[in-house]
Amino acid sequence: MFAHGQTVIQMMEKLAPKHYAEEWDKVGLQVGTLQKHVKKVLVALEVTDVVVEEAIREQADLIITHHPLIFRPLSHLIVDYAQGRKLERLIKHDIAVYAAHTNLDIVDGGMNDWMAEALGLSDVKPLAETHTEKLYKLVVFVPLDHQERVLQAMFEAGAGWIGNYSHCSFNIEGTGTFLPQEGTDPFIGQQGRIERVKEMRIETIVPEGVRSKVVQAMLKAHPYEEVAYDIYQVDLRGRTFGLGRVGRLSEAKPLAEFAAQVKEAFNVSAVRVVGDLDRTVQKVAVLGGSGSKYVRDALRAGADVYVSGDIDYHTAQDALADGISIIDPGHHAEEIMKERVAAYLQEKLNEAGYETEVLASNTPTDPFQHL
Known part of the structure; x- marks a missing residue:
C-alpha cells in the first residue's frame, strides 16, 4: 500500500512545521496536487531542469525541495522560457513539488x-532568534479511575514539558456536578438526575506546536460524552527557535x-x-x-x-x-539535507507500513565550477 500525498506531507510537517517559516518565505505545496497516492518521493535541494528529468526518469510522484521553486510572483507562464518549460513538464508528468525552506532551517x-x-x-x-513558542495551560476534569489514562495520553502527545522536565502536571481532587438532559448517553448517571462525581482536576502545560494533538488525545482517552476542559495561553517563555x-x-x-x-x-x-x-x-x-x-x-x-x-x-x-x-x-553546502530528509521520511513511512520509496536526488545542481 502506497501512502497518500497528504500523509507524506503530514510526516514532513512533523519534522518541519510550516508555522516556523519566516513571513517572507514561500513554503508548502507549489505545483500539482497531494490528492493522490505516492509511490516514490524525490528529495532535492532545488528543482532544476536536471532534477525534473531525474524525477521523470525515476517515476517520482512528488519532489520535496529545500529551495522553493516559485519564490517570486509569476507575471506569466510561457513555455518558451526556462521556468515555464520546467513547470509544464512537472504538470504534464503529474509531479507535485513541495517546499520546506526556512521552517526546515529553524526547527x-x-x-x-x-x-x-x-x-x-x-x-x-x-x-x-526568530520566535519563542507559545505555551498554553490545559485544564481538564476526569473521573478518578480514568486519571492516569487521560494523563498519559496527554503526555504521549507532547504535553507536560517545563524546560528539561517532562510529565509535569498538577492534580487536585474535587466534586463535579452535572444533569444529563434528554438525548444524552452519560458515562456516569441517568437522564434527569443531578449527579455528583468525585473527579480529578488535571492541569498541564501544552506547547503551541502540539496543542491540537494533545487536545485530541485527551478527548479520545476521556470517558465522558461531553468533556469539561479549558485551554488558555500563559505568559511563560517556551522553547526558542532561530x-x-x-x-x-x-x-x-x-x-x-x-x-x-x-x-x-x-x-x-x-x-x-x-x-x-x-x-x-x-x-x-x-x-x-x-x-x-x-x-x-x-x-x-x-x-x-x-x-x-x-x-x-x-x-x-x-x-x-x-x-x-x-x-x-557556498550556498550548495545545504545539500546535506537531501540524505537526512530522505532517511527521515523513509523511516516514518516504513514504520507506518507503507511501500512508498524515498530517494535523495543524486543530480548535481551547484551552478558554480571551481577551476
Whole structure:
C-alpha cells in the first residue's frame, strides 16, 4: 500500500512545521496536487531542469525541495522560457513539488542542526532568534479511575514539558456536578438526575506546536460524552527557535585546519576563507544558505569563526576589521539535507507500513565550477 500525498506531507510537517517559516518565505505545496497516492518521493535541494528529468526518469510522484521553486510572483507562464518549460513538464508528468525552506532551517533537528552536527559542534544554540513558542495551560476534569489514562495520553502527545522536565502536571481532587438532559448517553448517571462525581482536576502545560494533538488525545482517552476542559495561553517563555547555530569544537584548532574540516564535512571542492589561517578557533557559528546579514549575530555570540554561504565582498571586509573569521563553503553546502530528509521520511513511512520509496536526488545542481 502506497501512502497518500497528504500523509507524506503530514510526516514532513512533523519534522518541519510550516508555522516556523519566516513571513517572507514561500513554503508548502507549489505545483500539482497531494490528492493522490505516492509511490516514490524525490528529495532535492532545488528543482532544476536536471532534477525534473531525474524525477521523470525515476517515476517520482512528488519532489520535496529545500529551495522553493516559485519564490517570486509569476507575471506569466510561457513555455518558451526556462521556468515555464520546467513547470509544464512537472504538470504534464503529474509531479507535485513541495517546499520546506526556512521552517526546515529553524526547527530543532533540521538543517542548521545537521550542519552543526557535521562540524562536530557541542552546546549548540540558535544563532539568530526568530520566535519563542507559545505555551498554553490545559485544564481538564476526569473521573478518578480514568486519571492516569487521560494523563498519559496527554503526555504521549507532547504535553507536560517545563524546560528539561517532562510529565509535569498538577492534580487536585474535587466534586463535579452535572444533569444529563434528554438525548444524552452519560458515562456516569441517568437522564434527569443531578449527579455528583468525585473527579480529578488535571492541569498541564501544552506547547503551541502540539496543542491540537494533545487536545485530541485527551478527548479520545476521556470517558465522558461531553468533556469539561479549558485551554488558555500563559505568559511563560517556551522553547526558542532561530536561524543558524552557535556551538563549540571539542578542541581549539588553527583556522586553516578547520577550513579543511568544513570542506570535508560539506563535500565541497573549495572554501573561501576570511582571516588569519594560523589563528586558533573553537567557538563556531554556522548558518545554511546566504549568511551575510547574520555576521553581526555571530559577533554578538562571541564566535571565533562563522561558516555560511554567499558572503559578499564588503561583508568580508567588515568581518576582517571586526576580528571574526569566515569560512564560506557556498550556498550548495545545504545539500546535506537531501540524505537526512530522505532517511527521515523513509523511516516514518516504513514504520507506518507503507511501500512508498524515498530517494535523495543524486543530480548535481551547484551552478558554480571551481577551476
